[in-house]
Amino acid sequence: MFDSGVGGLTVLAELRKLMPKAPVIYAADIAGLPYGAKSEAEVAARVAGLLGRMAERYDPRLICIACNTASTIALGMVREVLETPIVGTVPAIKPAAKVTKTGVIGLLGTEATVRQGYVDDLAREFADGKTLLRHGSNQLVALGEKKLRGETVSVDEVAKAASGLILQPGGENLDTVVLACTHFPLLEPELREAFGKDVAFIHGAAGIARRIAHLLEGQSFGFFARSFAVTTGEIDDFKRLSGAFERHGITRLRKF
Ligand code: DGL
Numbered sequence: 001m002f003d004s005g006v007g008g009l010t011v012l013a014e015l016r017k018l019m020p021k022a023p024v025i026y027a028a029d030i031a032g033l034p035y036g037a038k039s040e041a042e043v044a045a046r047v048a049g050l051l052g053r054m055a056e057r058y059d060p061r062l063i064c065i066a067c068n069t070a071s072t073i074a075l076g077m078v079r080e081v082l083e084t085p086i087v088g089t090v091p092a093i094k095p096a097a098k099v100t101k102t103g104v105i106g107l108l109g110t111e112a113t114v115r116q117g118y119v120d121d122l123a124r125e126f127a128d129g130k131t132l133l134r135h136g137s138n139q140l141v142a143l144g145e146k147k148l149r150g151e152t153v154s155v156d157e158v159a160k161a162a163s164g165l166i167l168q169p170g171g172e173n174l175d176t177v178v179l180a181c182t183h184f185p186l187l188e189p190e191l192r193e194a195f196g197k198d199v200a201f202i203h204g205a206a207g208i209a210r211r212i213a214h215l216l217e218g219q220s221f222g223f224f225a226r227s228f229a230v231t232t233g234e235i236d237d238f239k240r241l242s243g244a245f246e247r248h249g250i251t252r253l254r255k256f
Contacts (some may be wrong), residue, residue, distance in 0.1 A: 007182030008066030014209035025227035030233030035069040036110025038078040072118040091180035094126040109180035111136035135165035144183035159194035230250035
C-alpha cells in the first residue's frame with residue numbers, strides 16, 4: 001500500500017474490513033511529501049523509481065498506489081514497467097455524478113491532481129452535462145498528516161484551506177464533493193462542519209478495497225507473514241504515527 005504519507009491509511013481502513021488478516025506492507029514516501037507541490041515529471045520519476053525498488057525488495061503480490069496524485073500522473077507508466085498487478089486510486093467523479101441533484105460537483109484534490117488531463121477525461125466520460133468545480137490544496141494534506149500525529153487541527157484551518165472550492169462562480173450550488181486525495185477523508189468531520197449538512201462527500205476507498213480483495217480472492221498467506229510499515233523519511237517522525245498504524249494492525253515501523 002503506497003502513498004506519499006498517511007493518506008493510504010484511509011484505503012487500508014476499508015481493506016481491513018474485507019481482509020482483516022492480510023499481511024500489508026505500508027510504504028510512505030514521507031521524504032517526498034507533498035507530491036501535490038511537485039511537477040508531473042518529478043512525481044512520475046519518483047513513484048516509478050521507488051515502486052521498482054520496493055517491488056524488488058519485498059516482492060508483493062499486488063501493489064496499491066493509494067494516492068490520487070501518483071495514480072493520475074504515473075499509473076500507466078508504472079504498469080508498463082512492473083509485472084506486479086497494480087490497483088490505482090482515481091477521483092470518484094463517476095459516483096459523484098450519479099448522486100448530485102444540483103448538477104454541481106466539487107473536486108477537492110492536491111494542486112497537481114486537479115490539473116491532470118486524467119481528470120478532464122473522467123469529467124468528459126462520466127459527468128457530461130454537470131459542472132465540475134476544482135480546487136487544489138496542498139495545505140489539507142499537511143493538516144491530515146498533522147491530525148494523525150495527534151496534533152490539533154481546527155475546523156477553521158480546514159475550512160480556510162478548502163474555501164477556494166465554494167468561493168468560485170457556481171460554488172453556492174455545490175451539493176457533492178469528491179475527496180480526490182487519500183489524505184482528505186482523514187479530515188471528513190472537519191470538512192462536514194465547514195461545508196454544512198447539505199453537502200455530500202464521496203471518495204473511492206471502499207471501491208479500491210473491493211478491487212484489491214477481488215484480485216486476491218482465493219489466495220492464502222503464509223502463517224508467519226506479518227504487516228509492517230516503511231518510510232523514506234525520518235524514523236523518529238514516523239514513530240509519532242504508531243498509534244494510527246496500530247489501529248490498522250501494523251505495529252512494526254521501519255526505515256526503507
Ligand atoms: N495522498 C496523496 C493523494 O491522494 C497526496 C498527498 C501529497 O500531496 O503528497 O493525492
